[in-house]
Amino acid sequence: MQKDTSTTAPSTTSGRIRHRKRSNEVIPEVSKANGTQLLVNDKSKYKSMLIRAYSSIWMIGGFILVIYMGHLYITAMVVVIQIFMAKELFNLLRKSHEDRQLPGFRLLNWHFFFTAMLFVYGRILSPRLVNTVTSDMVLYRLVSSLIKYHTVICYSLYIAGFMWFILTLKKKMYKYQFGQYAWTHMILIVVFGQSSFTVASIFEGIFWFLLPATLIVINDIAAYIFGFFFGRTPLIKLSPKKTWEGFIGASVTTIISAFVLADIMGHSKWLTCPRKDLSTGWLHCDPGPLFKPEPYSLPGWIPYWFPWKEISILPVQWHALCLGLFASIIAPFGGFFASGFKRAFKIKDFGDSIPGHGGITDRMDCQMVMAVFAYIYHQSFVVPQSLSVEMILDQILINLTFDEQEALYWRLGEILQQGIQRTS
Amino acid sequence: MLEFLHQFPPEISKSNGNHLLVNDKYKYKSMWIRAYSSLWMLASVSLIIYMGHLYIWAMVVIIQIFMASELFNLLRRANQDKRLPKFKLLNWHFFFTAMLYVYGRILSQHLVNTVISDKVFFRLVNNLIKYQMAICYFLYIAGFVWFILSLKKRYYKYQFGQYAWTHMILIVVFTQSAFTVANIFEGIFWFIFPASLIAMNDVGAYFFGFYFGRTPLIKLSPKKTWEGFIGASVATMIAAFTFANFLGRFQWLTCPRKDLSTGWLQCDPDPIFKPESIPLPALVSHWLSWKEIAVLPVQWHALWMGLFASIIAPFGGFFASGFKRAFKIKDFGDSIPGHGGFTDRMDCQMVMAVFVYIYHQSFVAAQDYSVEMVLDQSEAILACGIASSPLGHNIDILKRICNEKYIGVFQYTEPFERVEFLVELASLSCADLPSSMESAIVTDVE
Numbered sequence: 001m002q003k004d005t006s007t008t009a010p011s012t013t014s015g016r017i018r019h020r021k022r023s024n025e026v027i028p029e030v031s032k033a034n035g036t037q038l039l040v041n042d043k044s045k046y047k048s049m050l051i052r053a054y055s056s057i058w059m060i061g062g063f064i065l066v067i068y069m070g071h072l073y074i075t076a077m078v079v080v081i082q083i084f085m086a087k088e089l090f091n092l093l094r095k096s097h098e099d100r101q102l103p104g105f106r107l108l109n110w111h112f113f114f115t116a117m118l119f120v121y122g123r124i125l126s127p128r129l130v131n132t133v134t135s136d137m138v139l140y141r142l143v144s145s146l147i148k149y150h151t152v153i154c155y156s157l158y159i160a161g162f163m164w165f166i167l168t169l170k171k172k173m174y175k176y177q178f179g180q181y182a183w184t185h186m187i188l189i190v191v192f193g194q195s196s197f198t199v200a201s202i203f204e205g206i207f208w209f210l211l212p213a214t215l216i217v218i219n220d221i222a223a224y225i226f227g228f229f230f231g232r233t234p235l236i237k238l239s240p241k242k243t244w245e246g247f248i249g250a251s252v253t254t255i256i257s258a259f260v261l262a263d264i265m266g267h268s269k270w271l272t273c274p275r276k277d278l279s280t281g282w283l284h285c286d287p288g289p290l291f292k293p294e295p296y297s298l299p300g301w302i303p304y305w306f307p308w309k310e311i312s313i314l315p316v317q318w319h320a321l322c323l324g325l326f327a328s329i330i331a332p333f334g335g336f337f338a339s340g341f342k343r344a345f346k347i348k349d350f351g352d353s354i355p356g357h358g359g360i361t362d363r364m365d366c367q368m369v370m371a372v373f374a375y376i377y378h379q380s381f382v383v384p385q386s387l388s389v390e391m392i393l394d395q396i397l398i399n400l401t402f403d404e405q406e407a408l409y410w411r412l413g414e415i416l417q418q419g420i421q422r423t424s
Numbered sequence: 425m426l427e428f429l430h431q432f433p434p435e436i437s438k439s440n441g442n443h444l445l446v447n448d449k450y451k452y453k454s455m456w457i458r459a460y461s462s463l464w465m466l467a468s469v470s471l472i473i474y475m476g477h478l479y480i481w482a483m484v485v486i487i488q489i490f491m492a493s494e495l496f497n498l499l500r501r502a503n504q505d506k507r508l509p510k511f512k513l514l515n516w517h518f519f520f521t522a523m524l525y526v527y528g529r530i531l532s533q534h535l536v537n538t539v540i541s542d543k544v545f546f547r548l549v550n551n552l553i554k555y556q557m558a559i560c561y562f563l564y565i566a567g568f569v570w571f572i573l574s575l576k577k578r579y580y581k582y583q584f585g586q587y588a589w590t591h592m593i594l595i596v597v598f599t600q601s602a603f604t605v606a607n608i609f610e611g612i613f614w615f616i617f618p619a620s621l622i623a624m625n626d627v628g629a630y631f632f633g634f635y636f637g638r639t640p641l642i643k644l645s646p647k648k649t650w651e652g653f654i655g656a657s658v659a660t661m662i663a664a665f666t667f668a669n670f671l672g673r674f675q676w677l678t679c680p681r682k683d684l685s686t687g688w689l690q691c692d693p694d695p696i697f698k699p700e701s702i703p704l705p706a707l708v709s710h711w712l713s714w715k716e717i718a719v720l721p722v723q724w725h726a727l728w729m730g731l732f733a734s735i736i737a738p739f740g741g742f743f744a745s746g747f748k749r750a751f752k753i754k755d756f757g758d759s760i761p762g763h764g765g766f767t768d769r770m771d772c773q774m775v776m777a778v779f780v781y782i783y784h785q786s787f788v789a790a791q792d793y794s795v796e797m798v799l800d801q802s803e804a805i806l807a808c809g810i811a812s813s814p815l816g817h818n819i820d821i822l823k824r825i826c827n828e829k830y831i832g833v834f835q836y837t838e839p840f841e842r843v844e845f846l847v848e849l850a851s852l853s854c855a856d857l858p859s860s861m862e863s864a865i866v867t868d869v870e
Contacts, residue, residue, distance in 0.1 A: 148786070149786055151785065152782055152783075152786045155778070155779070155782045159736060159779075162739065163736070163739050166739050166742050166743055166746065169746050171643065174746055174749050174750030175750040175751065177750070178746070178747055178750045178751075182588065182589075182592050183588075185595075186588050186591065186592070189591070189595070237577070238572070238575060330565060330569065333568065333569050333572050336572050337568070337572055340575050340580055340584065341584055344581040344584045345581065345584075372561070373561070373565075376557055376558055376561045377558070379557060380554070380555055380557055380558035381558070
């Protein structure tokens with residue numbers, strides 16, 4: 001993969017040396033002429049389609065392999081994707097001229113990146129980590145105290161970075177440095193916000209990661225194909241290649257495939273069971289009421305020759321419809337945001353790691369919006385009760401000694417006995 | 425009066441060397457202005473402290489609104505804004521969403537405790553809290569979509585800049601105010617003590633610099649001196665130790681507030697606010713004729729807070745100074761005569777509030793986390809559960825606690841004779857224990 005070291009100087013800086021790399025330069029005529037841009041009219045479209053298809057197949061193949069390997073490997077894949085995204089974005093608005101006068105500034109970015117990673121993954125994975133090391137006394141104590149002081153550690157690292165930043169402020173570069181500081185924060189929030197939700201979804205069950213991601217891919221591909229064959233009316237000025245025909249066709253396709261895919265995926269235990277620790281072996285669990293098929297008798301107007309009189313639907317398929325609706329209507333706004341951003345700062349692509357598609361951020365822009373939605377939907381509508389139980393259990397684990405845990409257990413039993421007597 | 429303050433001759437801000445307060449001719453006049461507005465601020469804060477937690481929260485919210493206003497206005501360019509109507513409205517939409525999210529999370533338990541007696545309100549509040557995250561998320565997405573649909577052809581860069589700027593402001597303003605409010609409801613002590621430490625550090629640095637300041641401290645803030653810095657550090661730490669003793673004796677300040685009421689507070693004071701006698705070393709007791717002094721354990725924590733307030737919190741001020749230099753602004757606003765805007769006063773306070781919250785959660789609260797507190801929380805949730813959902817749900821909770829690996833935690837940390845007791849407990853309270861776990865328990869006994 002090529003490292004993208006190009007910089008584009010925005011037009012407001014005068015008297016500075018401009019560096020332009022050819023691959024990133026926006027050809028001005030194409031972006032201005034709105035009408036003749038549709039894919040239907042593009043002559044070289046078949047060639048670019050083949051390149052895109054080729055790299056798509058590779059991406060999908062690699063993705064399926066990682067899914068097969070398990071939760072920990074998927075998390076590792078997410079982390080790797082994140083590192084590349086952060087790298088692309090850090091490089092994006094840097095001006096190499098100023099950067100030479102500020103040694104160590106790049107290191108500061110990575111310091112904040114490392115702190116954010118520790119904080120985010122520490123929070124999500126700490127209960128699982130505890131479960132993994134319960135067999136070893138020494139390791140358990142070590143891990144417990146690390147988790148107890150996790151927030152303090154991350155905070156101290158952040159404050160150290162903050163002080164480092166202030167002490168490296170250089171007289172004529174204040175504005176550039178503050179701009180870079182704000183930019184670093186925004187990147188880290190965007191990248192880690194969505195990836196933390198992604199990882200949390202993974203450990204709830206690969207289903208809650210795989211289905212949303214697949215829906216976005218299906219939506220993208222369907223929009224491309226519908227636009228390829230039928231696209232006439234432009235959708236939005238920000239992305240001139242998108243059309244209303246593509247948008248609507250893709251929406252219908254996505255919702256239908258959401259319903260069908262949820263059924264297929266919901267039957268696999270590997271995908272639906274939550275992972276409580278950091279092991280990599282096979283999973284067994286009681287699937288939970290969402291994944292148990294419920295029979296529905298078909299309404300009377302179905303013709304007599306239709307072989308099935310009733311169909312079994314997993315309740316999760318109704319949730320999948322909501323996910324599909326979001327994936328087709330709202331998630332594309334992530335793509336529009338990225339397009340607008342690229343126009344604002346006059347860049348063609350975030351990077352060039354993937355042939356035919358641009359950089360990793362270009363692929364992940366809609367995925368990010370979807371991952372956040374999927375997690376929030378899951379927490380609010382699918383498992384409303386466990387949140388409080390998890391919080392309490394975390395606190396018990398971290399803060400109570402064994403004697404206290406025992407006492408708690410005993411008292412809790414009493415409370416529930418009273419509750420049963422009260423309501424019966 | 426405000427116009428006079430803004431007419432400072434420009435040479436003063438540019439020349440670095442002869443800028444120290446000791447040499448400043450105007451210093452007595454500006455000192456009186458600062459003292460006057462400081463006294464007013466002190467008086468109003470004291471009044472609000474007296475009135476209680478809810479009013480302090482309201483004060484924090486108002487300060488926040490002013491700070492956000494100042495900061496939103498700061499980097500806006502007037503002529504570009506005229507072509508983009510409703511952009512200001514978008515900023516306030518995000519502000520409202522952030523407020524709902526942050527305060528919803530912190531005060532949800534308190535709100536539940538307040539309405540627990542009223543069945544109708546209870547269900548309503550419960551549902552709101554359950555879907556709070558989803559509500560805030562949808563509000564945010566609505567703002568996001570609105571932003572994208574309002575992008576105008578030649579203003580992309582300006583609009584994206586404003587969008588990022590809005591996010592940074594809201595994060596800075598709401599993170600620290602969230603922690604401030606959380607501190608307040610833990611006990612007013614944890615809000616007023618750090619705030620007064622910062623104020624003392626500021627005042628101490630000012631006076632030490634006024635009389636002794638010679639060596640400049642940092643290029644970013646040319647008026648600050650090493651003498652002021654060190655003098656203020658020592659003064660702050662001594663003040664922290666003694667002031668904590670004074671403040672820790674008031675129940676109004678040390679009791680946590682569990683709901684949103686405004687009445688008087690009664691509570692059993694936390695062990696860190698109970699005096700412990702420390703015997704003085706022989707030399708000191710000979711001279712002072714006291715054999716031992718009563719020290720509240722919180723005073724040791726106060727030393728750490730004083731250390732942070734004097735060494736690290738000033739970096740918040742340096743950050744704000746650097747920021748003002750970078751964007752060539754004199755002050756964030758002009759609401760407070762002699763001091764600038766709200767953000768100018770709050771810059772060090774913000775850094776301190778975050779530190780105090782994290783310190784409290786990690787080193788103070790963790791020590792006195794008790795079975796009672798967990799049971800209170802569990803009872804509240806179970807009460808909700810009993811009131812609003814079928815019985816089987818509660819048994820499921822206990823079953824989950826039984827079946828989860830947390831039982832494994834019980835097993836491995838203490839002598840194994842406890843295990844038999846656990847098996848008895850389990851058979852009493854759990855409907856059925858999975859056979860694998862039972863056999864694991866049994867083998868450990870052997």
